[in-house]
Amino acid sequence: MKVQHSMLDQMKTKNFYIIVVFIGATSLSLWLFNYPSTSFRVIVTKTHKQINNIKNLPSNMQKKSTQELSVDPVYLNALGFSDDTVLIGHKGSGQKALPVIATSVEPGKLEKTVNFINSVRKYMETRRLVLVDLGVSKAEKTMLRKNCNSTWNCRINILNYEKYPSHVQYLDIQSYRPICIQELLTEYGAVMWVDTSLYFTNSKINESLALAQASGIAAWTIQDPTSSLTHPKMFQFFKTKPDEFYFHRAVESSHLVIYNTETIHRKLMLPWVKCALLEECISPTGAQNVGCNYLRRPLFKYSGCHHYDMSALNVILGLLFDFEVSKYSSSEKIFGAVSKDGMNYTTPQFKLRSVS
Template sequence: MRTKHLILILIGVILATIIFIIFGPAGEPNDSFKNIVVQTHQQLKEFQENLRVGLERKKLELEPKYLALLGFTSPLSTKDTEQYHKYHVEPAPKQQLQQQHQRDKQTSQKQQLTETPGSAIKAELELIELRQLHGAHDSKGSAAPESDLQQKSQRKRITTPYNGTKANFTIVTYVLEGQAPSVILLAQNIAAKLPNEYLLIYDLGVSEEQLRALSAYCNSSRCAVVTYDLSEFPSFVTDQRTHAYRPIVIKDALMRAKSILFAENYMRIRGSQHEVQNLQSRVMVSGVLGWNTPMAVSSRTHPKMFDYFESDADDFIFLRMVDLDVVFFADSLFVTEKIMLPWLKCSLTLECIDPIGAQSNGCKFNKKPLYRYSGCHGYDASAFNIVLGLTWHLDDSKYSLPSDAPSANMFYKESLEQATKILESRRRNSSEISDHPFTEE
């Protein structure tokens, strides 16, 4: 498109020059021609400069303060992170990945102690405060006293990277204002289906009333609420349309556990502990594991987003898009640098995550061919899939399972409206409680 415009400009200049020479004032053709040549040369230089500036603006960068907030304390290779998609990375064996993880952890701890002692101490104090608040709950799992809940709801928001002991595996979700019923039922679902697993809920701005209600249900040693402060990031991060906060939540959770299952709060689990453990073992090899959909990445991604990854939408027409409803992640240097860093760079760049003209509705999936852009953008999910595709050279079998695989039946959705009705019926001690699907197969 830019080449076409340049050619048209040159043709126009040449025609104007010929006409001016033919019909221009006698005796002054040479001077006029010289002026036209000078002006044309100047315009071409300006055009090239604007083109260069435009390309530079589309390079993804992350400000140092955001790198620090997100826990990128180890030196990152600029060359490797910018050219990550040019290398084919074979999955490391599980034992090798674990050994690498241990070395990375030791190195990170040393750097945190030597480079950012203030942040590390502050983070540890915040975590001690959280543990003390959780320890005040009744060991039998009953609701905490009202005074205790009020104290918990007034706790400080986490603003520094986690620097404590990692859990082996954690289920991670988040809650926004008005979503408390969904999270409460998810907590109960996990307690019933996966009683040995830990649940971490990120409070991204719920009211004190909803936080107290949530805390009454999340009151065991295997459930915790982290009130995370998004105000340190650009204001557009809180936009529910773009979901730019999801990679932030996932990155923070990966500093707290060796592997996680990220799940939207409307998701429910019907699978067994054994099935989850099998998938957990698999993600320790691949680093990321999700379920793909029949849609192509190109059909759900605004064309301008590809420019920021120096890629072409045509390369993604046969790549299936992975849904972010439920995804397994493993903590490793590979995932940190090759997946999380470029994903976060795009999510924290407004023009990348939300290109001009992007929208979340009005999808037209009946366009032919089906891989054409549907007019409906996936925002953080689109950026996530571009990163995955570039990292694994457009081979989705490296990081995803088919949507019709038996493992996909482990999960199902429950709308916020359904969750609200279920909680209301329980409060009224209604017999409708038996209609809850997670007790049924």
């Protein structure tokens, strides 16, 4: 019985001390808040001020890091964007050979590439052709060499992915295209870029070349406005908004004529390359190129399909030319297209969709 009473007394004593400590802590807290020291008041005040400052930050400041085209200068210097860069009009073979014709060769698309090469040999035999190898197999390389060699002014370049951010290897977002074009502009001074999904149907390119020489670029418009093919987040990188592009007709990036003028170098290629090198710009979170909603109304609203390098190019063109598409839009019918079923079409295929 004595043992039981002793344990009971100990428990009562323990509970008593707990209550005393609790009351003491509560009293101290109340006193501090009612009669705080100077240092304590300063700490609390500053803490609340910092919290309020963070809450009241403008949304554009909170997202500044995702809105800036901040790229490592090492990449830009390697691509010819250093302060001491000297722009060239041509290299080696004279102005009559400009622009050089160039395309990229993706793995598994050798048949289209050979079809394209044959069209160049038929209609553009006096011009140099440059094929950019994006990582084809050894067997494909062998076939490329058979079809492209120095005997008829054709050469093969290899895109060195190790020189650039890792996302450049993702061919579906096509960040490689502005990089390849810039490399060629640095070397030759003028480029006619044509994807292997197209091919030449004639040699009548004088109008397009004259336009490109005057404006720095010639491109082919489609019916869709830029706002419908561009993820809303991309506009933030160029300090603009989608509604500015509701009635701006987009152009394809699959076929372009570009001359390396000072304006094109600094105001078109530089921001285009910067965006290509920055994954969040070229491929914003949530962007995709499938599941397009072409039945939406109004038609200038975002379709749900982002066109990566093409979207960036059109935003830049709109800002650079003050939304006057006629300054760089060519109407010459030069190309045929290869459809997904492999059939060739001599009628140029420029539309992405029909607009009713």
